[in-house]
Amino acid sequence: MEIIIQGIKEGLLLVFSMDQQIMKVTILSLQVSLSALLIAACLGIPAGAALALKDMPGRRLLLNIVYTFMGLPPVLAGLIVYLALTTRGPLGQYQLLFTPIAMICAQVLLALPIVCGLTARTVMAQRQEVYDTAVTLGASRRQAAWAIIRESRMGIIAALTTALGRLVAEVGAVMLVGGNIQDSTRVLTTSIVLETRMGNDSRAIGIGIILLLIAFAIIVLINILEKRSFKNDAGIQIT
């Protein structure tokens, strides 16, 4: 218990002391996770919407594959990227292994099925009347599909939040393809592993607190965005 209390104290000190090393690691963590989320959003939202709205052969199978990959173990994602980027792998010539780009690739692999699968679910949950209203008001199929996506934005924001939560907390994949190299690929989660292994428990807890604060800040930001989108939505009133 003493270690935990000591850790929390040190952690708060670390946060307020703006330790250079920790700042670097924090910034890289954010860069990697937010870049991965952005790429996953750019690919996953249109793909999820297409899976939900387009009647194509093999759609059900594709959806099941996406849902399965939502539970992809991070280490396995890391392994796939590792095998692709290793010198003997198909992308080995680009020498990306143990760089932040490799870490972003691994995280995209983790976030993409979450964004795609949850977007597909939320778009499929929209009622037929959204499409009917749009087309009877003169929308083309593409415009009507966009209207459905717009109506699904609460669910899409939830998908992005879920994906980001997974990315920020993820350690296995970034450790495997990033290598936890100081000043290069060390992020908050891999730092916690390192500090724990070195017996610096309090410092590990401190970094953990920073990680939690980042997650909290992101959620607050997303809530603000949500409120801006749904400013008149009082939600469900249970009396």
Add this chain to the structure above:
Amino acid sequence: MTPVFKLHNIIKRYGQREVLNIGELSIPGQKIYAILGPNGSGKTTLMRIMALLTKNDTGTVRVLNEDINWGKEQLLKLRRQMTMVTQTSFMFEGTVYANIAYGLKVRRKSDKNIRPIIEKSLELVGMSAFASADARNLSGGERQKAAIARALALEPRVLFLDEPTANIDPQSAVEIERYIQFINREFGTTIILVTHNLFQARRLADEVLFLWDGKMVEKGTGKDLFENAKDQRTRSFLCGETVF
């Protein structure tokens, strides 16, 4: 006058169940045409086929002088000449103004041109004060009026109304009926009114079609149908309503 809709041997099935079987049907333009019938008689399916929202299984549909091939471009062109107001009109997230603007924006009209059209439409239904109100927080009557304003802004040749007053108070229903008549008389818009409210059909319709179990039982002018119904099923439906 060339009919606005011409249907020939239309059959629609959902699974094994045949929900619509129409031999020949011509609907003249610029009139208020009511489709009457009990629940499950195929009224809404017929309207959805005419509105090009549901494909018929067999037969041919002719809309606004075009044989329907269900091609993307043809659908868009024809759908842009028609619009629909349903019993609980769906409103997009946003203000009443944004909802009315939607149909104009998808037609690539500029914001400058959109504003006066929306203001006029809102004024016509007495909803000017609601332009910036959240469309999802309107009462049933206000929502229907906003939906009518949204339809009016598009100046459609055909307006489909699916039980437009089913969920609203009598006062608002009277107002909406007034707007329906106004739109028909002022703009020459063909109105297809789906209802099981006999009194409403009688008050508004120039011509009435009575459906029973997916089949066309009787059609004629409102006066003919309500005063001299020939078919026993029509008479019993009319009597049942009158009793209630």
